[in-house]
Amino acid sequence: xxxxxxxxxxxxxxxxxxxxxxxxxxxxxxxxxxxxxxxxxxxxxxxxxxxxxxxxxxxxxxxxxxxxxxxxxxxxxxxxxxxxxxxxxxxxxxxxxxxxxxxxxxxxxxxxxxxxxxxxxxxxxxxxxxxxxxxxxxxxxxxxxxxxxxxxxxxxxxxxxxxxxxxxxxxxxxxxxxxxxxxxxxxxxxxxxxxxxxxxxxxxxxxxxxxxxxxxxxxxxxxxxxxxxxx
Amino acid sequence: xxxxxxxxxxxxxxxxxxxxxxxxxxxxxxxxxxxxxxxxxxxxxxxxxxxxxxxxxxxxxxxxxxxxxxxxxxxxxxxxxxxxxxxxxxxxxxxxxxxxxxxxxxxxxxxxxxxxxxxxxxxxxxxxxxxxxxxxxxxxxxxxxxxxxxxxxxxxxxxxxxxxxxxxxxxxxxxxxxxxxxxxxxxxxxxxxxxxxxxxxxxxxxxxxxxxxxxxxxxxxxxxxxxxxxx
DNA sequence: CGAACAATTGATCCTCATCAAACCTTGTGG
DNA sequence: CCACAAGGTTTGATGAGGATCAATTGTTCG
Numbered sequence: 001x002x003x004x005x006x007x008x009x010x011x012x013x014x015x016x017x018x019x020x021x022x023x024x025x026x027x028x029x030x031x032x033x034x035x036x037x038x039x040x041x042x043x044x045x046x047x048x049x050x051x052x053x054x055x056x057x058x059x060x061x062x063x064x065x066x067x068x069x070x071x072x073x074x075x076x077x078x079x080x081x082x083x084x085x086x087x088x089x090x091x092x093x094x095x096x097x098x099x100x101x102x103x104x105x106x107x108x109x110x111x112x113x114x115x116x117x118x119x120x121x122x123x124x125x126x127x128x129x130x131x132x133x134x135x136x137x138x139x140x141x142x143x144x145x146x147x148x149x150x151x152x153x154x155x156x157x158x159x160x161x162x163x164x165x166x167x168x169x170x171x172x173x174x175x176x177x178x179x180x181x182x183x184x185x186x187x188x189x190x191x192x193x194x195x196x197x198x199x200x201x202x203x204x205x206x207x208x209x210x211x212x213x214x215x216x217x218x219x220x221x222x223x224x225x226x227x228x229x230x231x
Numbered sequence: 232x233x234x235x236x237x238x239x240x241x242x243x244x245x246x247x248x249x250x251x252x253x254x255x256x257x258x259x260x261x262x263x264x265x266x267x268x269x270x271x272x273x274x275x276x277x278x279x280x281x282x283x284x285x286x287x288x289x290x291x292x293x294x295x296x297x298x299x300x301x302x303x304x305x306x307x308x309x310x311x312x313x314x315x316x317x318x319x320x321x322x323x324x325x326x327x328x329x330x331x332x333x334x335x336x337x338x339x340x341x342x343x344x345x346x347x348x349x350x351x352x353x354x355x356x357x358x359x360x361x362x363x364x365x366x367x368x369x370x371x372x373x374x375x376x377x378x379x380x381x382x383x384x385x386x387x388x389x390x391x392x393x394x395x396x397x398x399x400x401x402x403x404x405x406x407x408x409x410x411x412x413x414x415x416x417x418x419x420x421x422x423x424x425x426x427x428x429x430x431x432x433x434x435x436x437x438x439x440x441x442x443x444x445x446x447x448x449x450x451x452x453x454x455x456x457x458x459x460x461x462x
Numbered sequence: 463c464g465a466a467c468a469a470t471t472g473a474t475c476c477t478c479a480t481c482a483a484a485c486c487t488t489g490t491g492g
Numbered sequence: 493c494c495a496c497a498a499g500g501t502t503t504g505a506t507g508a509g510g511a512t513c514a515a516t517t518g519t520t521c522g
Contacts, residue, residue: 062374065458070374084366087359094367117355121348124355128318131362135315136325138369143293143301145376146419150478180501188377190479195502211487211500227296381510411469421511426469442468442519 002026003054003106010078011052013130016122024116029108040082040097040105047085047093049107053077056103060095061185071185073137074100076165080130085110086117087127100182145188153187154197155226161186162216173208173215183214233257234285234337241309242283244361247353255347260339271313271328271336278316278324280338284308287334291326292416302416304368305331307396311361316341317348318358331413376419384418385428386457392417393447404439404446414445 005026008014014022031054034040040051043062053075060072060081072095075081085091117123144153158176166174178186184194198209206222208215216222236257239245245253262285265271271282274293289306303326306312316322348354375384389407397405409417415425429440437453439446447453 062370064374064378066378068378070377072370072373084363087356087363091363094370118352121350121352121355124352124359125318125349128355128359128362131359131366132315132318132322135362135365135369138366138373139293139303139325142303142369142373142376142419143295145373146301147295147297147299188373191501192480192503193478195500196478199502209501422469423471423512424510427471427510430470440469 002031007078008052008106011080012078013080013083013123013126015126017120017126021116021120021123025108026106028112028116029106031104032107033102033104034099036099036101036103038099040099040107041093043093043096045093047082047088047091048110050080050083050086050110050113051097052080052106052108054104054106057100058097058103058105059100059182059185060097062095069185070188071182073134074164074186080127083113083127083130086113141188150187150189150193151197152226153189154183154194155222157183157187158214158216159219159222159226162219166216169215173217174219176214176216177212178214179212233262238309239283239337242311243309244311244314244354244357246357248351248357252347252351252354256339257337259343259347260337262335263338264333264335265330267330267332267334269330271330271334271338272324274324274327276324278313278319278322279341281311281314281317281341281344282328283311283337283339285335285337288331289328289334289336290331290413291328293326300416301419302413304365305392305395305417314344314358314361317344372419381418381420381424382428383457384420385414385425386453388414388418389445389447390450390453390457393450397447400446404448405450407445407447408443409445410443 003026005022006019008022008025009017014025017025029052032040040058041047041049055077057077058075058081060075061069062072063069075097082093082097084093117127144156161176161178162174166176169175180194180198181191183198184191187194198207198214201207202209204221206216206218208217234257236253237250239253239256240248245256248256260283263271263282271289272278272280284306286308288308289312291303291306291312292300293303294300306328313324313328315324348358375387392407392409393405397407400406411425411429412422414429415422418425429438429445432438432453433440435452437447437449439448
C-alpha cells in the first residue's frame, strides 16, 4: 500500500514543497522494506538512490580497513538519508545504512531527484539545512571525542536520545530502548565501559536499567555530568 | 585594490557561475585583511557573513566548555567558509576562524548571498558539493579518532597536508610549515605525543624536522604507516 | 646577547580497552 | 511449565596507550 504523498511534508527537506511536488516524489520512488539487521545500502555502493525513512529506525555506520565499526548517526522516521547521490555524480555512499528494526523507506532515484531539486530552490535549501545540521553535529561529536571522557560522552548521548525519541514512562521517568552495545557505538566507546558507567549511575539513582532498556529518573543529573567542568 | 571578479571562478562554489554573477558577488562584498592570530569570526557570533579566502591561510577551531581547542579544518586560498548563514536564519558560527598568517578574505552579507543563491541552482549545487565534502571528511576523521592510534592519525594528517599544500623541496623532499602544536590539534592528540612520534620517524629516516617545519623524505613510508593493519 | 618561544625527553599516572568468566533475561520447544 | 539455548549484561584483572607535568635544550629574532 503506497503511502499518502502528503505525509512527506513531515520530512524536513520537503517542508516547503508543494502538494504537487510531494505527489511527484511519491510517484517516482519505490518502497523498500527490510528486516532488522539488513542493509539499505553499503559503504562503497554506488549512490543511486536517496532515501526517506517511513517507519522503523536505521543507523549509519562506517568501517575502517580492519573492520571496526563506528556509529555515525541514527535515522528516525521521516528523516532523509543517503541523499548525496543527488548532489555529486557517480558518488559512492560513504557509510552503510542498517535497519535497527523492521523498517520501510522510500527510495528515490538520484538522477530524478537531482533534476527535481535543480528546479526547486526551496528544496535545495531544505537539503542544505539538513547538511549544515549534519556538519555541526559531526563537528561537535568530533570535539567531544577528542577532548571529553567516556562518562561525559555517554551522558550526552543519553540526553540527545531522550530529546529525539524519549518516551515518557507512567511514573515520570523517560524510557529508551537501546542495548549497551548501541549506546557504546554512539558514544565512541566499548560495551564494557558503557555498562560500567551505567551501573555506577544506577547506584547513584540517576536511572534504572535492564536488558536493552534505560529508564532515566534524573535527567538533570545527567545534564550536570555532561556539563560539569573537567574537574 | 579590489580583486578581479573573474578570479572568483577558482572558488569551487562558483565553478558554474556566470561572469555576471561573479561581478555581483564582488560588488556586494568587502575585503577584510587580518594579521596572523586574529579572527575572522568567533564561535557563537551571529553568522552575518560568508567568506572567501583570497590569500593566506586560516583554521577553523572549536572550543569546549573548559577551553580546550580542536582543529576542525584548515582553509586555503579560494576556499569558501562560514557560509552557513546564507542557509539558516539567525545562525551562529559553530566554530572560530583564525588566520594562520596574514590573510585576506572577501566577506559577503549572508542576506544577500541567500537571495543570490536562491535564484541560481548551479550555485546551490556548488554549495551542496562543498557541504557533502565536509560531511564526508568529518565522518572519516571521526572514525579515525574513534578507532585509530596516534601514530596512524598523524601519518594521515601529514599525507593530507602534503596533498593539499606540500611544497617540493630542491632535493626531492616535500616541505610543510606547521608547528608540533598545530599538527597535534589537527590529529586530535597533544604536542608531546606528536613530538615523540616525529622524533621516532626522524630516526627511521622517514623525514627531517625543525622548528615549525617538516621535510618529508619518504612519503611512501608514511602511507604504509597510515595503511598498515592494526597489527 | 638575551628574551621568547618551539621542541625534546623522561617520569609518572590515569583512563580505557581488552579478555575471560559468570550471570541474567527472554523466548522456544519438548 | 520446565529446561535449555541464545544473546545481552556485569564484573574483575590486566595492560597499553597516551596525557600530563617538569625540566632542559634548541632556535629565532630584535
